[in-house]
Amino acid sequence: MARWLVILAGGRGERFWPLSRVMHPKQFLTLVGERSMLQSTRDRIASVIDDQHTFVVTGMDYVEKVSQNLPEVPRTQILGEPRGCNTAPSIAWAAELIYRQDPEAVMLVLPSDHVIQRADRFRALAMRALAMAEEHGGFYTFGIVPTHPETGYGYIEHNGSAFSQPDVMKVARFVEKPPRDVAERMVESGRFYWNSGMFVFRAEEFLASVREFLPTLAQAIEVLADEPERQGEIFDELPAISVDHGIMEKAHQVYVLPAEIGWDDVGTFASLARLLPRDEEQNAVRGNAVFVETENVTAITDGPLLSFVGVKDLYVVATHDAVLILGPDRSQDVRKVVQALRDNGNHDHLL
Structure with a gap:
């Protein structure tokens, strides 16, 4: 067996x-x-x-x-x-x-x-x-x-x-x-x-x-x-x-x-954010980011440097060709962006 x-x-x-x-x-x-x-x-x-x-x-x-x-x-x-x-x-x-x-x-x-x-x-x-x-x-x-x-x-x-x-x-x-x-x-x-x-x-x-x-x-x-x-x-x-x-x-x-x-199950950016280490201002980063007078921001980038000044309670995700800025309670709604791109025929940003 x-x-x-x-x-x-x-x-x-x-x-x-x-x-x-x-x-x-x-x-x-x-x-x-x-x-x-x-x-x-x-x-x-x-x-x-x-x-x-x-x-x-x-x-x-x-x-x-x-x-x-x-x-x-x-x-x-x-x-x-x-x-x-x-x-x-x-x-x-x-x-x-x-x-x-x-x-x-x-x-x-x-x-x-x-x-x-x-x-x-x-x-x-x-x-x-x-x-x-x-x-x-x-x-x-x-x-x-x-x-x-x-x-x-x-x-x-x-x-x-x-x-x-x-x-x-x-x-x-x-x-x-x-x-x-x-x-x-x-x-x-x-x-x-x-x-x-x-x-x-x-x-x-x-x-x-x-x-x-x-x-x-x-x-x-x-x-x-x-x-x-x-x-x-x-x-x-x-x-x-x-x-x-x-x-x-x-x-x-x-x-x-x-x-x-x-x-x-890491189903959303909110769940991923829970797994990332945070600084004293509750900011988290995967990639390269700078935080100035910023609180509770999660920054995820696979290339560009992300910088934040005087903001709070955001998720920001950047790739070489797209940026997503997300409110703290809307991580389930990213699919709506994908659907909008699909409806508009913008397939280059989906592939």
Whole structure:
């Protein structure tokens, strides 16, 4: 029974424009540390699962870029999707190919664009979940212990310990991104975790659940594995559904491991700003910037020097050809800029 890693690397990262572009999205950016988000994801689990047991699912246009980032991963195990269909089809495709090589395989599924500051603790939890899946079967996820009533994350409610183990909890339900008052009550109750989107399960069990809950997807994935040359035709017909909605919310035997691992999904410039060190005036910089009588400004530049005089409460992001100036509560709205550029036919600043 081998252990396999599947990295999901298909996102577009529109909320990180202008750093993130169509041909260089978020997972290939170096936002924290010295390695790309994708490389950091692979690095933190390298001592647990080797490159030969690693699959990456990405967009067809990014296969070469993934291979450049992770040259030791076999090229045949970098799966390029011609059309993004959310996470359930991505995981199912990898699971089918893994199962055909190793019918007893256990899989660890990780998004490619998370920051985990306590990598040692995460590795211990990952090994714990893998061992539980090998021994007991079932589906395992990592529930982030919430630090505040976040409205941008989904939540997982637990229903007491499982297997008489205090570090493994039974999942009662998944909850969509809640309004503020609901999030406050959930955090106060102590029964909820943030949904990290990271999973462990046996390939065989996952595929059985796909057949049970998403039979159309199951049939399509089997054909895809048999006839990969029909990829474009098959993906045109695949249902676009997340693994949470399609499988996890319906599956039997779902468990959550509480995780205090310094996790952040780094979905916006606001979340990135939380990870950057700050000076006495609460200014943060990645790149080269000068602050004069300035407070609570986050400056991110991959080239030009940024200078600030007498301002506060801003995010400013600069590349060689674009500048983004963002109010402190509007980091979710960067996609509106991307859409406006698209509507205006200004594709040069999107590529």
